[in-house]
Amino acid sequence: MKINKIRLNSFKNYDQTGFGFHDRVNVISGNNGIGKTNLLDAVYYLCLGRSYFTNLDSNVIAHNQDWFRLEGDFEKDEIVEKVAIVCRRSESKTIEVAGVKYKKMSDHLGAFPAVMIAPLDIQILMESSENRRKFINNTLIQISQKYLSNLLVYNRLLNQRNALLKQSLEKGFLDLTLIESIDRNIYQPAQDIYEERQILVSELSALFDYYHKKITGDREAATINYVSKLHDKPLSQLMKEALPKDKILGRTTRGIHKDDLEFIMDGRELKKFASQGQLKSFVIALKLAQFDYIKKISGKNPLILLDDIFAKLDDQRVHNLIDLLYHKSESQLFITDTSEDRLKSILENAKVDFKGIHLR
Numbered sequence: 500m501k502i503n504k505i506r507l508n509s510f511k512n513y514d515q516t517g518f519g520f521h522d523r524v525n526v527i528s529g530n531n532g533i534g535k536t537n538l539l540d541a542v543y544y545l546c547l548g549r550s551y552f553t554n555l556d557s558n559v560i561a562h563n564q565d566w567f568r569l570e571g572d573f574e575k576d577e578i579v580e581k582v583a584i585v586c587r588r589s590e591s592k593t594i595e596v597a598g599v600k601y602k603k604m605s606d607h608l609g610a611f612p613a614v615m616i617a618p619l620d621i622q623i624l625m626e627s628s629e630n631r632r633k634f635i636n637n638t639l640i641q642i643s644q645k646y647l648s649n650l651l652v653y654n655r656l657l658n659q660r661n662a663l664l665k666q667s668l669e670k671g672f673l674d675l676t677l678i679e680s681i682d683r684n685i686y687q688p689a690q691d692i693y694e695e696r697q698i699l700v701s702e703l704s705a706l707f708d709y710y711h712k713k714i715t716g717d718r719e720a721a722t723i724n725y726v727s728k729l730h731d732k733p734l735s736q737l738m739k740e741a742l743p744k745d746k747i748l749g750r751t752t753r754g755i756h757k758d759d760l761e762f763i764m765d766g767r768e769l770k771k772f773a774s775q776g777q778l779k780s781f782v783i784a785l786k787l788a789q790f791d792y793i794k795k796i797s798g799k800n801p802l803i804l805l806d807d808i809f810a811k812l813d814d815q816r817v818h819n820l821i822d823l824l825y826h827k828s829e830s831q832l833f834i835t836d837t838s839e840d841r842l843k844s845i846l847e848n849a850k851v852d853f854k855g856i857h858l859r
Contacts, residue, residue: 500575500611500799501831502542508568509561510544511537521854524825524832524846528839529858535835538858539615539804542833545571545582546613546802547641548594548604556586565589573611575799582611605647612641612801614790616808620782625770628759635696635760638703638789642796646695649688653755656685661750668749678742686734689755693729696758699792700725706788714780714819721769721781724761728753780816783808787823790830800830807835809845821849 506517512534527535536552540559543551550559560567566587573580586592594601601607623630639646660681667673704723711721728737737753738745744752762769762781769781793801803824809817824832836842839857846853 502571502573504572506570507541509564510541510567511559524851524853526842526853526855527835533858536806539806539833541569543613543615545569546611548607551615557588609641612793612799614786614801615804616786617806621778631760641793649691653688656681664745665749673746682738689734692755703788703792706791707784710787711784713823714784714816719764721764726759726761803830803832805834825851
């Protein structure tokens, strides 16, 4: 799978413009603030139907505009399909593929898989358990409609449960019949989600270990672990035990919405001692494992979007990464950097054919 062309209208800092892409490697260079990351985000948006950097569609509409439109020509198995996304501030966005408009936005997920690696990933993945769960979810919703369906059901029931618990704080009364009804319906989707996450992390761990060793030259031992209360007890028991606490706090304190990932390097918690270079290598290896897993399960080559990832990486790690991305992958790559000459030198030395797009 690849994207041949993109057209942007009123998307972030782009008024009305378009770009053609190389089928393997695209180097996007220019000064900070010129729109390199925004162009990558536009490609990502066409793939997944949302921005990588914000949950609010209004944040990607150009200043003083009421709408944006993105179009991309995607090629799969020598067949070209045009993806068009339109979003207005006062209306729901629409996604159209090959002239057919989706009835549900979720129908678009998985059709055009993509993996983004950006500087903020270090902060996102290291600081917040919520964002580590988003990483898990973002991986699985691109390959499993069952997972996406269960996640939507679980989140809807969880919101209902939390609303009841919050009301009980205000009214001094909790309708246990309603709580029990919600709980009975939430157990199965939660169990299904838990089992898919177990499989994901188990297979992701092996892939991660391979990529991390390749990038670092096997200089550090790193692992990822899946953390969940469901390892020890079924959700039905966990929720019953936690109900007194839930009533006091006005929210659900047990469930798969509390799951997490644990990152370990050389036997210690990664974020407490690792250097910026080690953190970046860890995150890149994790994202490449995500890429490989999506490719394995979906049978599609996800686009790889690399936003300014070479900073703070030594030359050996950069060489190892380029070798992994180009010579051992058939995916289309998009790479941004402030230095046009630096990227050209790195890629030419690695004997990589590419197209340069310099933004001014």
